[in-house]
Amino acid sequence: MSTSAITAAPALVEMRGLTRHYDSRRGLWGRLTGNPGVLVQAVNGVDLDIRRGETVGLIGESGCGKSTLGRVAIRLHEPTAGSVRFDGTDLATLSPLELKRLRRRLQIIFQDPYASLNPRKSVLELLATPLRLHALASGPELADRVGAMLQAVGLGPEHLRRYPHQFSGGQRQRIGIARALMLEPDFVVCDEPVSALDVSVQAQIIGLLGRLKRELGLTYLFISHDIAVIGHVSDRIAVMYLGEIVEEGPRDAVLGDPRHPYTQSLLASVPRIEGTPGGARRQRLQGDLPSPVAPPPGCKFHPRCPVAVARCAREAPATTAVRPGHRVRCHLVT
Amino acid sequence: MSAVPAAARPARSPVLENLAAFAASKLSLTCAVLVLGCVVLAIAAPLVAPHDPNEADLFRRLQPPAWMEGGEIAYLLGCDALGRDIASRIIYGARISIFIGAAVILVATTIGVLAGLAAGYLRGWVDVAISRLVDILLGFPYLIFAIALIAMTGPGLQNIILALAYKEWVIPCRVVRGETLAARELEYVEAARALGGSSRYIMWREILPNILSPVIVVSTVRMAHVIILEASLSFLGLGVQPPTASWGSMVADGRAFMLDAWWVSTFPGLAILVLVLSINVVSQGLRDAFDPRMRR
Numbered sequence: 001m002s003t004s005a006i007t008a009a010p011a012l013v014e015m016r017g018l019t020r021h022y023d024s025r026r027g028l029w030g031r032l033t034g035n036p037g038v039l040v041q042a043v044n045g046v047d048l049d050i051r052r053g054e055t056v057g058l059i060g061e062s063g064c065g066k067s068t069l070g071r072v073a074i075r076l077h078e079p080t081a082g083s084v085r086f087d088g089t090d091l092a093t094l095s096p097l098e099l100k101r102l103r104r105r106l107q108i109i110f111q112d113p114y115a116s117l118n119p120r121k122s123v124l125e126l127l128a129t130p131l132r133l134h135a136l137a138s139g140p141e142l143a144d145r146v147g148a149m150l151q152a153v154g155l156g157p158e159h160l161r162r163y164p165h166q167f168s169g170g171q172r173q174r175i176g177i178a179r180a181l182m183l184e185p186d187f188v189v190c191d192e193p194v195s196a197l198d199v200s201v202q203a204q205i206i207g208l209l210g211r212l213k214r215e216l217g218l219t220y221l222f223i224s225h226d227i228a229v230i231g232h233v234s235d236r237i238a239v240m241y242l243g244e245i246v247e248e249g250p251r252d253a254v255l256g257d258p259r260h261p262y263t264q265s266l267l268a269s270v271p272r273i274e275g276t277p278g279g280a281r282r283q284r285l286q287g288d289l290p291s292p293v294a295p296p297p298g299c300k301f302h303p304r305c306p307v308a309v310a311r312c313a314r315e316a317p318a319t320t321a322v323r324p325g326h327r328v329r330c331h332l333v334t
Numbered sequence: 335m336s337a338v339p340a341a342a343r344p345a346r347s348p349v350l351e352n353l354a355a356f357a358a359s360k361l362s363l364t365c366a367v368l369v370l371g372c373v374v375l376a377i378a379a380p381l382v383a384p385h386d387p388n389e390a391d392l393f394r395r396l397q398p399p400a401w402m403e404g405g406e407i408a409y410l411l412g413c414d415a416l417g418r419d420i421a422s423r424i425i426y427g428a429r430i431s432i433f434i435g436a437a438v439i440l441v442a443t444t445i446g447v448l449a450g451l452a453a454g455y456l457r458g459w460v461d462v463a464i465s466r467l468v469d470i471l472l473g474f475p476y477l478i479f480a481i482a483l484i485a486m487t488g489p490g491l492q493n494i495i496l497a498l499a500y501k502e503w504v505i506p507c508r509v510v511r512g513e514t515l516a517a518r519e520l521e522y523v524e525a526a527r528a529l530g531g532s533s534r535y536i537m538w539r540e541i542l543p544n545i546l547s548p549v550i551v552v553s554t555v556r557m558a559h560v561i562i563l564e565a566s567l568s569f570l571g572l573g574v575q576p577p578t579a580s581w582g583s584m585v586a587d588g589r590a591f592m593l594d595a596w597w598v599s600t601f602p603g604l605a606i607l608v609l610v611l612s613i614n615v616v617s618q619g620l621r622d623a624f625d626p627r628m629r630r
Contacts, residue, residue: 076528103530116521120348120543130529163348179525 011049012219013073013187017082018046020065020072041292042068044243045082047319050187055213055220057234057251059227059266061289065243066223067111070189073221074106075099086187104134107180109209111192113172117164123150123175124160130182145182152215153178153208170201174208181212190222194229206233227270231255236325239263242300243292249326259328261305299331307332352547355623362619365612372609376428383422384408388577391417396595412597414587420597423579424605430491430573430580431609435561437495442502443553449503450510451537455518465511468504476501477566484572491574494567498560509552513545547624554617558610565606581606 022040042065050056060066071077073084075091084091086106094102110116117126127146131137137145147157153174164172173193180188190209194202206229213220224230230237231251238248239262247260258264265285287304290296296303302312309331317331357363375382385408394417398405405412411420453464483497517523518541526540567573568582576583581602588599 071524074528076524100530100532103528106528108525108528110521110525112521116525118522118526118540118544129526129531133530133535165348176525179529183529 010051011085012052012087013048013050013221014085015046015048015069015073015082016085018048018069018072018079018084019044019081020068020077021080038293041243041295043072043079044295046240046243046245048238048245048248050219050221052186052219053217054235055222055233057230057237058221058223058240059225059230059237060240062225063289063292064240065292066225066240067191069240070108070191070221070223074108074187074189076108100134104183105186106189107183107185107187108189108191109173109177109180109193111195113169113176113196114164116176117172117179119164122161122163123155126164126175126179127182130179134183136183149178149182152181152212154204168201169197170204173197173201173205177205177208177212181216181218184216185218187219187221190220192223192225195224195226202229209233227255227266239266242289242295244300244329246301246329247327249323253323253326259322259326259333260301260330261307261332262301265304265306299329352623356619359619359622361615362623365615365619368608368612369616372428372612373432375425376432379425379429383419383425384410385419385422387418387423387426387579389418393417396591396598398595399597411601412595414584414598415591415595420584420601423584424581424602427579427581427584427602427605428609430568430578431561431564431606434491434495434498434564435557438498438502438560438564439553439557441495441499442556443506443549445499445503446506446508447510447542447549450507451514451542453507454511454514455533455537455541461511464507468507471501471504474501477563480563480567481570481572484567489572489575494564494573498563502556502560505556506549506552509548510545513548514541517541517544547620551617551621551624554613554620558613558617561610561613562606 020043237254302308394413397413399412453461487493565582568580584602
């Protein structure tokens with residue numbers, strides 16, 4: 001599905017300064033005493049455009065806020081600040097009814113194929129639910145559309161009456177994909193859709209997602225922590241670190257000429273065969289992701305950065321364009 | 335919910351699988367039959383009872399059970415101080431116990447499920463209001479609370495049910511709230527929201543079916559408890575009023591003759607024991623069947 005970036009097309013999804021904090025302040029006592037509590041900065045001031053028909057890969061370590069960004073992008077969670085425009089409409093301005101109507105165009109595929117399907121519903125019920133909720137079909141038409149979608153994701157009519165626990169992980173993920181596509185969405189957030197699957201099954205699901213994208217004209221925000229997967233599916237790649245996007249650009253630019261030290265370390269962490277070019281200047285990443293409760297001052301990456309200078313600890317870097325469409329957030333990149 | 339991929343099992347709904355697991359235990363099944371037997375006896379009381387439960391015959395005053403000297407087969411379990419047939423009164427008494435038990439649990443579970451779902455799913459001030467009310471009600475001793483309420487409203491079937499349900503809903507409410515809190519974070523609930531499901535749809539159609547098993551289990555245990563409470567209230571004279579037969583009041587009636595005529599108190603006491611014990615075993619069996627982790 002890795003066609004070259006469609007630069008001319010207008011952005012289908014525009015995120016501006018998108019921020020999501022979780023306030024874990026607890027109970028009446030905290031409120032009375034004015035205890036500020038614990039503020040988790042899951043997503044912090046993210047700007048990201050996703051053009052119609054492209055796949056943007058979002059990569060980062062566990063806990064960096066990838067999944068939260070994906071959920072805020074389709075307003076499954078409310079943003080704390082910032083805005084999301086979808087096809088020109090600001091999602092924050094919509095009434096509940098308008099939002100429900102727009103939900104048909106914004107869908108999500110989840111990571112965990114066990115938790116994402118209601119265990120009490122048969123496949124038929126799972127796939128009929130979206131159509132029933134929006135009163136799009138009933139009776140024979142409903143059965144036809146469910147059957148057609150099931151076939152499109154590689155399952156058959158014999159699976160209709162089965163329950164989720166009777167399927168393998170890969171099959172369940174196919175059901176999850178079918179459910180998300182029942183409403184014929186434009187934009188689908190794929191939240192680590194293959195991370196819970198065996199490698200052989202991963203390839204099948206990635207192939208399926210690619211085929212469905214071409215056939216149905218979908219736009220993906222593809223979230224993963226696996227560089228190989230992201231490199232395979234994406235037109236453009238955004239690298240996320242501690243709630244911020246540190247580098248973003250066309251796939252070949254980000255993978256072939258990574259500018260941010262974090263991207264470089266991420267790529268270096270991929271096991272590679274000795275002697276391949278580009279290994280020398282890359283640094284292995286040390287330490288763990290700092291807590292999003294108390295992010296470091298200045299550049300959030302500086303405590304782990306192999307090339308950090310004094311300025312990095314004081315000032316947060318601004319975003320610099322290194323080439324058209326390739327932006328990096330680092331003091332050392334000019 | 336378990337991570338066992340079932341390959342070639344026939345497609346059965348999870349409910350049917352649970353019931354099959356329940357029926358696999360002989361003890362559970364026996365007790366379920368006993369409970370159902372009590373229900374049938376209660377419903378069919380006028381057809382089954384050998385005598386009118388309120389027909390006094392002073393010539394049969396404290397007549398012993400059939401197998402003792404002076405007993406008669408027609409009065410199998412003997413007669414009480416007014417010469418009423420104890421067996422017939424126990425059969426009629428089952429009506430009161432089971433009706434009150436079922437009615438209280440029905441009212442309490444309905445309120446508890448609604449309140450628990452709202453508190454657990456909507457959170458915010460709804461949760462604060464409901465949870466504080468629950469905490470306050472839990473602070474009162476149950477029986478004293480019920481006695482006080484009945485003292486205010488007067489005895490009678492409806493007042494007993496209300497007095498018990500008034501506090502009983504707290505228990506399913508807490509169970510449902512806790513389960514809902516856990517379920518609302520699961521991805522299938524998020525998926526339902528992404529599909530455009532309303533809060534009401536998600537609470538009723540997505541979450542409730544998944545948390546029903548603990549609710550059913552708790553309801554059965556509590557039903558046994560309510561039956562004991564009703565017997566306690568009747569024993570204290572606050573239950574259904576004489577001459578209507580109730581197990582608790584029958585035990586109370588026999589207190590004065592425990593040494594001369596033990597059967598007057600013992601048989602209704604045994605009836606309470608058997609019914610409550612059976613319900614508890616059934617609920618244990620249901621818990622094992624509904625919780626796949628308990629399955630061998």
